[in-house]
Amino acid sequence: MRNISVKGALAGQVEVGSKVEVRGWVRTRRDSKAGISFIHVTDGSCQDPIQVVAPNTLGNYASEVQRLSTGCSLICRGTLVQSQGKGQAFEIQADEVIAVGFVDDPETYPVQPKQHTAEFLREVAHLRPRTNTFGAITRVRHAAAMAIHRFFTDEGFVWVNTPIITAADAEGAGQMFRVSTLDLANPPRNEQKGVDFHKDFFGKEAYLTVSGQLNVEAYCLALSKVYTFGPTFRAENSNTTRHLAEFWMIEPEIAFADLSADADLAERFLKAIFRAVLAERMDDLKFLEQTVGKGVVTQAGLIDRLEKFVDSSFERIEYSEAIEILKRSKKKFEYQPEWGKDLQTEHERFLTEDHVGRPVVVMNYPEQIKAFYMRMNDDGKTVAAMDVLAPGIGEIIGGSQREERLDHLDARMRAMSLVPEHYGWYRDLRRYGSVPHAGFGLGFERLIVYICGLGNIRDAIPYPRVPGWAQF
RNA sequence: UCCAGCUUAGCUCAGUCGGUAGAGCAGGUGACUGUUAAUCACCGGGUCGCUGGUUCGAGUCCAGCAGCUGGAGCCA
Numbered sequence: 051m052r053n054i055s056v057k058g059a060l061a062g063q064v065e066v067g068s069k070v071e072v073r074g075w076v077r078t079r080r081d082s083k084a085g086i087s088f089i090h091v092t093d094g095s096c097q098d099p100i101q102v103v104a105p106n107t108l109g110n111y112a113s114e115v116q117r118l119s120t121g122c123s124l125i126c127r128g129t130l131v132q133s134q135g136k137g138q139a140f141e142i143q144a145d146e147v148i149a150v151g152f153v154d155d156p157e158t159y160p161v162q163p164k165q166h167t168a169e170f171l172r173e174v175a176h177l178r179p180r181t182n183t184f185g186a187i188t189r190v191r192h193a194a195a196m197a198i199h200r201f202f203t204d205e206g207f208v209w210v211n212t213p214i215i216t217a218a219d220a221e222g223a224g225q226m227f228r229v230s231t232l233d234l235a236n237p238p239r240n241e242q243k244g245v246d247f248h249k250d251f252f253g254k255e256a257y258l259t260v261s262g263q264l265n266v267e268a269y270c271l272a273l274s275k276v277y278t279f280g281p282t283f284r285a286e287n288s289n290t291t292r293h294l295a296e297f298w299m300i301e302p303e304i305a306f307a308d309l310s311a312d313a314d315l316a317e318r319f320l321k322a323i324f325r326a327v328l329a330e331r332m333d334d335l336k337f338l339e340q341t342v343g344k345g346v347v348t349q350a351g352l353i354d355r356l357e358k359f360v361d362s363s364f365e366r367i368e369y370s371e372a373i374e375i376l377k378r379s380k381k382k383f384e385y386q387p388e389w390g391k392d393l394q395t396e397h398e399r400f401l402t403e404d405h406v407g408r409p410v411v412v413m414n415y416p417e418q419i420k421a422f423y424m425r426m427n428d429d430g431k432t433v434a435a436m437d438v439l440a441p442g443i444g445e446i447i448g449g450s451q452r453e454e455r456l457d458h459l460d461a462r463m464r465a466m467s468l469v470p471e472h473y474g475w476y477r478d479l480r481r482y483g484s485v486p487h488a489g490f491g492l493g494f495e496r497l498i499v500y501i502c503g504l505g506n507i508r509d510a511i512p513y514p515r516v517p518g519w520a521q522f
Numbered sequence: 523u524c525c526a527g528c529u530u531a532g533c534u535c536a537g538u539c540g541g542u543a544g545a546g547c548a549g550g551u552g553a554c555u556g557u558u559a560a561u562c563a564c565c566g567g568g569u570c571g572c573u574g575g576u577u578c579g580a581g582u583c584c585a586g587c588a589g590c591u592g593g594a595g596c597c598a
Contacts, residue, residue: 077559081557086557088560090559101557156548157567158549162533169590287596293596344534447598
């Protein structure tokens with residue numbers, strides 16, 4: 051008797067005629083008056099279930115087997131045989147079916163063998179992994195995460211775990227979640243009647259990180275090629291299909307590199323991830339593609355899109371050029387494109403979907419709309435920033451070459467009303483062996499949305515956290 | 523945060539001109555069948571989001587509130 055995964059059995063890795071045991075959950079059960087029941091069992095190891103054929107000669111046939119409904123857990127022991135029916139190559143002829151856990155009230159068990167809406171499934175986030183769709187998304191997410199680590203490892207990068215709790219103002223922007231152990235109702239006060247954070251756990255104000263970039267730059271200027279991959283938090287009141295309050299971000303940083311090298315890295319990176327997912331999870335991608343509609347998947351033709359992506363080179367255009375293209379286009383925009391203003395979502399979508407039809411890297415943005423750490427270009431008006439835009443989603447990656455010259459960095463900070471003295475250790479990096487370096491940030495869930503063709507980022511992460519929602 | 527829409531059975535939805543609610547799926551029972559989200563018949567299942575208003579009468583019209591969704595902004 052050998053315990054096997056459904057994946058192993060269906061892939062033909064188990065010898066026909068051998069005694070096996072599978073453990074999992076009932077997807078559907080059908081009874082036949084020929085004296086057998088067909089039970090589709092899934093254990094999450096792959097998209098397809100295995101069919102267990104349970105004869106009515108089993109001792110618990112009437113008492114338990116016929117009570118099995120969608121969602122019940124069970125252990126099946128029997129012989130792996132070639133299927134007599136159509137639709138599957140192998141099945142298990144059961145000698146024993148052990149009902150491990152029944153479903154309390156089958157009528158109200160939320161996961162029915164039908165297509166549910168994404169909204170309903172979010173309300174049962176603890177049960178939605180049992181659906182085909184969320185099983186597929188979860189496996190794709192894993193494959194993508196592993197592909198990311200593998201890509202960086204193969205390219206000689208080192209994974210750096212930057213802190214989740216930080217006292218820095220980070221990028222000055224991004225609303226942050228406060229971390230405190232003070233009594234909210236009765237906090238200690240200082241002489242100005244303000245809250246005395248010297249008495250707080252860290253002796254100062256602390257927050258959840260909005261980016262690991264500043265910290266990882268320090269490791270970049272020692273280990274040359276580094277990246278972060280970890281949880282990130284934004285307390286912005288964003289209610290969209292593209293924002294989460296808690297998400298996972300990937301931030302590579304490369305030394306002795308300029309913006310062009312950064313864009314090269316972004317292109318190799320995205321293609322490598324997509325290639326890996328196409329190679330490893332085609333079964334799940336195919337399933338997701340079939341479910342396009344009112345459910346979780348809303349974007350059609352996702353496999354084709356990924357295959358085109360890995361085969362096409364990225365178009366590169368200057369920000370100034372992008373503005374000219376938008377102005378020349380006959381398309382009516384809600385917001386008029388104008389040099390010095392950031393590109394709107396509608397502009398980004400036009401560039402990548404209508405104008406080019408492929409991924410686009412927009413480079414060198416006006417300095418006033420970008421962060422303080424981005425490198426000032428020789429024209430004195432733009433900084434070495436880039437955004438990677440992809441059809442169907444818009445901005446997927448944002449990156450830049452960092453300002454490695456201390457005097458320029460200080461000038462940029464002051465121009466943005468930041469106090470250089472507050473960034474002592476960050477400025478040190480420019481004082482001690484500074485080198486040109488660059489990097490980018492990628493929201494992991496946005497990548498999953500793109501790969502899986504999802505309509506909402508809340509379905510790309512197991513337990514989404516958004517304004518007004520932190521259930522489960 | 524702003525704008526718009528939605529809220530009816532366990533789920534997905536219909537509900538006409540204001541007259542006390544229907545379907546499919548799911549569930550139960552039975553029939554049938556090496557079945558494939560099986561098929562067929564029958565049965566059970568409702569605080570129409572909440573509060574108030576108009577009206578003889580409100581799922582339906584009006585107002586407020588709540589929740590959710592979509593778009594925008596912010597961004598990854």
